[in-house]
Amino acid sequence: MNATVIVLGTAQDGGNPQLGSSGRGRPRLVSSMAVVLDDGTTLLADVTPDVRAQIRHLEGTAPYRHRRSRNAVDHITLTHGHMGHYTGLVQFGREAHNAAAVSTWVTPSMAEYLGSNQPWRALIDGAHLDVRAGFGPWDLSDGLSLRLVPVPHRAEFTDTVGISINDEVLFLPDIDSWEAWPAAEEEIGRHRVCLLDASFASLDEIPGRSLADIPHPLVGDTLERFGHLAADRRLILTHLNHSNPANDPDSAVSGQIRAAGFEVASDFMEILLDG
Numbered sequence: 001m002n003a004t005v006i007v008l009g010t011a012q013d014g015g016n017p018q019l020g021s022s023g024r025g026r027p028r029l030v031s032s033m034a035v036v037l038d039d040g041t042t043l044l045a046d047v048t049p050d051v052r053a054q055i056r057h058l059e060g061t062a063p064y065r066h067r068r069s070r071n072a073v074d075h076i077t078l079t080h081g082h083m084g085h086y087t088g089l090v091q092f093g094r095e096a097h098n099a100a101a102v103s104t105w106v107t108p109s110m111a112e113y114l115g116s117n118q119p120w121r122a123l124i125d126g127a128h129l130d131v132r133a134g135f136g137p138w139d140l141s142d143g144l145s146l147r148l149v150p151v152p153h154r155a156e157f158t159d160t161v162g163i164s165i166n167d168e169v170l171f172l173p174d175i176d177s178w179e180a181w182p183a184a185e186e187e188i189g190r191h192r193v194c195l196l197d198a199s200f201a202s203l204d205e206i207p208g209r210s211l212a213d214i215p216h217p218l219v220g221d222t223l224e225r226f227g228h229l230a231a232d233r234r235l236i237l238t239h240l241n242h243s244n245p246a247n248d249p250d251s252a253v254s255g256q257i258r259a260a261g262f263e264v265a266s267d268f269m270e271i272l273l274d275g
């Protein structure tokens with residue numbers, strides 16, 4: 001069965017523009033993606049504060065219209081416990097329409113966090129989310145497998161993973177640095193499409209904040225390190241901070257990205273995977 005990746009957002013956790021800030025380039029929703037099979041079976045990867053607008057977009061897409069379930073999605077998976085990646089879960093509670101518990105595939109650390117903090121615990125106690133803890137691989141459906149790939153990232157609440165779909169797509173919106181992840185080249189090399197953390201392009205983008213407090217690989221480092229892998233796969237940059245010049249297609253950084261064979265993700269881009 002064919003699967004379609006539908007990119008639902010491409011901004012860092014605060015969105016673009018952020019509250020009280022003008023941002024750069026076109027507005028972007030917070031980073032997330034859905035994988036939709038031809039029969040309409042749907043996995044949502046990261047549930048952002050923008051989830052209502054993101055599901056509304058999904059409802060207009062071709063494969064999603066084949067759905068028979070009354071739930072918004074069949075499966076949820078989460079990269080980690082920072083605000084842009086899971087707080088949209090509030091929309092799956094008893095205040096909102098949802099016919100049955102949604103299978104929610106997360107690491108043991110994320111499961112523990114959800115189970116021991118409100119309002120998330122109420123979603124589990126009320127049978128709105130059916131949490132399954134582990135790293136996979138799990139076969140969610142015919143044509144849809146999921147594996148969680150641990151990566152280093154500020155772990156004040158939970159650990160962090162990249163999300164591997166069918167060993168074809170790697171969704172990796174947050175990582176502290178490539179050096180700190182020994183498996184980086186091997187994992188990126190085994191996927192045909194990779195959506196990678198490109199929060200910042202330079203160290204002086206956000207006056208008054210130090211990147212030592214919010215570490216991420218810089219775009220130039222990513223291009224240099226993985227450029228040799230770009231010929232055989234799509235390397236797509238996402239999770240852009242509102243300050244990142246890569247938001248502007250006419251910036252020098254955007255030119256460097258294209259010259260290195262990479263792409264900048266855009267909201268609602270679709271990628272068809274072979275069945």
Ligand SMILES: [Zn+2]
Nearest residue numbers: 013082084174
């Ligand atoms: Zn993030």
Ligand SMILES: [Zn+2]
Nearest residue numbers: 080082153174
């Ligand atoms: Zn994070």
